[in-house]
Each structure stands twice: as C-alpha cells, then as structure tokens.
Amino acid sequence: MSIFEVVLRQSQLMSRKIHAVAVEKRVARTLRNNLPGPSETVDFVVFFAEGPAQSYQLEQWLAPFEALQRSGHGVCLVLMNALTAELVTRRTGLPVLLSRSMERIETALASWGTSGIFYVNNSQANFTMLRISGPAHVHLSHGESEKSSMVSNQLKAYDFAFIAGRAARTRILEGIPRFDPAKLVEIGRPQLDIPAACSPVHPPAGRTNVLYAPTWEGDGKSMAYSSITTVAARLVEAMLADGRFSVVFRPHPKTGTWSATARRELARIEKAIEAAAARDKDAGHRVEVAGDSSLSIMGSDIVVCDISAMAMDAIGLDRPLMLLHSTDTPMIRELDPEQALSLDEAAEDLLEGNGRDTLDTVARMAADGPSARQRSLRDEVFGDPALGRPTERFIAAAIAVTGADIQA
Missing domain, CATH: 3.40.50 (Rossmann fold)
Structure with a gap:
C-alpha cells in the first residue's frame, strides 16, 4: 500500500466517522422506543464498534441472536456507529443501544443484569469493553476459515471462544501457544441452518x-x-x-x-x-x-x-x-x-x-x-451437520457459559 493510498484511506475513514457523528442524534431518536428499559433483563448483548463497511460481520449473526431471543432471553445490540445502527435496524427487530460512551454502556449493562457480551471480530474497541467485569466475554468471529486471523493471540482476552468444530480447535491449540483449551466451545455454524433449508435457485x-x-x-x-x-x-x-x-x-x-x-x-x-x-x-x-x-x-x-x-x-x-x-x-x-x-x-x-x-x-x-x-x-x-443443530448448540452454549437463567 503506497503512502498516497494510506493517506487516502485515512481521510475516507475520518470522513465516514464525521458523517456518523453528525447523524447520531437523529438515529438515536429513532431507536429510543425499542430500547429495553433500565428495569428490564437483557441477558445477552452483542458489541460492535465498526462502521457500515464492516457490518457484514455482524449481520450474519443476527438470525442466531434472534433465535436466542425467541428462546426467552433478552438480547440487545450495542453499537457505537450511527450509520451501522441505521443499516442494521433495517435488517432485524432486535433492540439497539447506540452510544459512543463506555460509561453509558456500562451503566445500561449493569441495570439490565447482562450475563454475556458477544464479539464478532477483534476490533480494538473490544478491549475497552472487556474492562467490564461480571458478564462472560465470548468471541464468535464472523466466519470459519484457515486465514491467519483465525489464530490470533487476541483470543486469550475473552472468557470463551465459540468455534465451529474440531478443525478450529486443532488450529487454535497448535497455532496459539499457552492457549487454555477449556475456553473453546464447539457450536458448528448456525448461519448455515437457514440457507441449508432453502430451495436452491x-x-x-x-x-x-x-x-x-x-x-x-x-x-x-x-x-x-x-x-x-x-x-x-x-x-x-x-x-x-x-x-x-x-x-x-x-x-x-x-x-x-x-x-x-x-x-x-x-x-x-x-x-x-x-x-x-x-x-x-x-x-x-x-x-x-x-x-x-x-x-x-x-x-x-x-x-x-x-x-x-x-x-x-x-x-x-x-x-x-x-x-x-x-x-x-x-x-x-x-x-x-x-x-x-x-x-x-x-x-x-x-x-x-x-x-x-x-x-x-x-x-x-x-x-x-x-x-x-x-x-x-x-x-x-462443523460437527453435527443436521439442520437446526448449530443454532440449538449456540443457544445452549450461550446459556451454559454465562449462567443465564431460562425465562421462557
């Protein structure tokens, strides 16, 4: 990447951030009515700090978290970018807390009695969120592959990492020295449940x-x-x-x-x-x-x-x-x-x-x-390829590692 490309990329990123801040109040107003109240229970939150260009990382987890919500648990998306929030709310009915204030986020999670915080990437902003003690911090990733990013030492920062199956377990334990195998929880790939049940074009x-x-x-x-x-x-x-x-x-x-x-x-x-x-x-x-x-x-x-x-x-x-x-x-x-x-x-x-x-x-x-x-x-x-099983395994694992009580 040339110096010119680096400067151009940084200027584009800054422009997008300024745009997101400019529309934040307007977007926040549209989300207010759907936000859980301070006395409600929100067992699980999904934290995502990136802009809309990276929203694909979050979007593929929306259906599994919607299924988790239908199982009787409170779920909320915690987003830090207004443009991402505007995009995601067109694709899911899950409630969204939009805030760039970690103090506000921490206060909300405490009032909701949140048991688990989930992450779909290794954004630098995740490590500010990781300061919150109490809830279990769970890394999900946004795909299963053999890329070097799948064996990042950053996985050690989380309480648990949900992985697809035995291949990922082997990859991580062989690629990350001193990694605790007890942190790895195999759930398959919930994202494949829906397309696997569809008729091909x-x-x-x-x-x-x-x-x-x-x-x-x-x-x-x-x-x-x-x-x-x-x-x-x-x-x-x-x-x-x-x-x-x-x-x-x-x-x-x-x-x-x-x-x-x-x-x-x-x-x-x-x-x-x-x-x-x-x-x-x-x-x-x-x-x-x-x-x-x-x-x-x-x-x-x-x-x-x-x-x-x-x-x-x-x-x-x-x-x-x-x-x-x-x-x-x-x-x-x-x-x-x-x-x-x-x-x-x-x-x-x-x-x-x-x-x-x-x-x-x-x-x-x-x-x-x-x-x-x-x-x-x-x-x-992926483990058991039967339809529906990965989503079931994801829900069971989320409850097990966070200690969340079934409300349904």
Whole structure:
C-alpha cells in the first residue's frame, strides 16, 4: 500500500466517522422506543464498534441472536456507529443501544443484569469493553476459515471462544501457544441452518452455475489470500466466453479497500460481466453484492473461491469446491488434488491454454458433485451437520457459559 493510498484511506475513514457523528442524534431518536428499559433483563448483548463497511460481520449473526431471543432471553445490540445502527435496524427487530460512551454502556449493562457480551471480530474497541467485569466475554468471529486471523493471540482476552468444530480447535491449540483449551466451545455454524433449508435457485437450462467468490486482498502479507489481484479477471473472462457456464461473481465486501490493483481488477470484472449479461440476457451472468452469501452457495453448482469462510461454508452446505490458493493449509491437504489449484497453476493455464484445463475441471467437478474427501471434512469442520443443530448448540452454549437463567 503506497503512502498516497494510506493517506487516502485515512481521510475516507475520518470522513465516514464525521458523517456518523453528525447523524447520531437523529438515529438515536429513532431507536429510543425499542430500547429495553433500565428495569428490564437483557441477558445477552452483542458489541460492535465498526462502521457500515464492516457490518457484514455482524449481520450474519443476527438470525442466531434472534433465535436466542425467541428462546426467552433478552438480547440487545450495542453499537457505537450511527450509520451501522441505521443499516442494521433495517435488517432485524432486535433492540439497539447506540452510544459512543463506555460509561453509558456500562451503566445500561449493569441495570439490565447482562450475563454475556458477544464479539464478532477483534476490533480494538473490544478491549475497552472487556474492562467490564461480571458478564462472560465470548468471541464468535464472523466466519470459519484457515486465514491467519483465525489464530490470533487476541483470543486469550475473552472468557470463551465459540468455534465451529474440531478443525478450529486443532488450529487454535497448535497455532496459539499457552492457549487454555477449556475456553473453546464447539457450536458448528448456525448461519448455515437457514440457507441449508432453502430451495436452491436453478441456473439457466444447459449451463453450470459457477459461484466465484474471491476474498479481499488483505491488509498485509499474512492476509494476502486473494485471487482478485492475480487471476480473477482472466478467470471470469474465460468462463464468460465458455457457453457451459453461468457466472455469479460475489466479491468480499472489503475488496479494494486496501489495494488500487484490487479496485481496478474488481471494476474490470464487473464491466465484463455487465457486457456479457447484455449480450446474452438468458445466460444468468451477474454480480451479487448483497444478501446472505450462504444463499449464493446454495444456488450454485460449484463454488470457486480462495482460502476464506466461503470455502468452509461450501463444505458445510455440500457444494463442490475448487479452492484457489497460494499457501499450504490442512484443508488443502485433505481435499482431492484437483480441488486445490494454486494461483501459479491457474495463471499458467489462463495465459497459455486460455483456461481450458481449469474450466474443464470446473465443469467435471460440478457434474460429479462433492468428492468423498470433501464430504469427510464436513464433520471435522462443523460437527453435527443436521439442520437446526448449530443454532440449538449456540443457544445452549450461550446459556451454559454465562449462567443465564431460562425465562421462557
């Protein structure tokens, strides 16, 4: 990232913060009627300090917390950004406390008798919230993946970390020295309950529906898992030129936030898809940037993605997976060789063979369905895959680790 890009990014962030502060009073007034009173019991709060650009991290946990509320427990979202609050309240009926004052937040939690505070990321603001003693502090994360961020030493700061399954347990205990294994609670992936019960969207007749979902470029070398800056545009253009495929492109919400190259490649891909869709309106080519990403997986015949939560969710939802990668991971070693394609291999095929080998493999894998080796990973990654079980496990775990009494 150049100095110019750093300055530009910082100025954009400051502009958004100023905008959020400017509308805070107006947004707070709209939330007031839905806010729990000081004498009400709010067993659980979800703390989120980020702006709307990161709201996807919180939004994927809304349905599990709505289920927790329906089980008879008080739940409230505690947000520090007015623009995030305005966005989130359009997507959930859960009450929201909007405040940038830790004193006000601490007073509210004390009056509500809150038993548990949940976090969906490792924002620096979390560690101000962690000063509150009494409630259990629980880290949730916002996806299950093999990215280096999943083994952050910051996990030690929380009382508990809810994880998907045995694979995450192994990853954390092997990657974080002196981590207490008693802090890890396996719950599966509640976010997959809803899409797994939905009917998939069928692609145009005679075409294979390919979901290409690259992750963002990352904010450093340790997080550089994305194919967006290397092979993405050439891969998409090759698939668009091949009548066998209907291409659904779903970039990570943060794509282009750190890299000018990523922004340029993103624009190139979007332009190519728009042009292809205009040429053949029945082909089904499109860009998806909103809605539940798991539903995009369910609507696909095959998922092509990088090392990210999308890869794990494809396994959980039993969709064939082709993983583009630049580094070795345990999951890559467990998949069939043709399911794990290095970025160097993909680049060579796209340059020298116009992607023929890669696209033939994609078509064959989509027709064959998930490999036996991929299916064997599902229990290792998520535990019991039965519909409804992860949400049930999440609710039971929330009650158990916080000591919250059932009110229903």
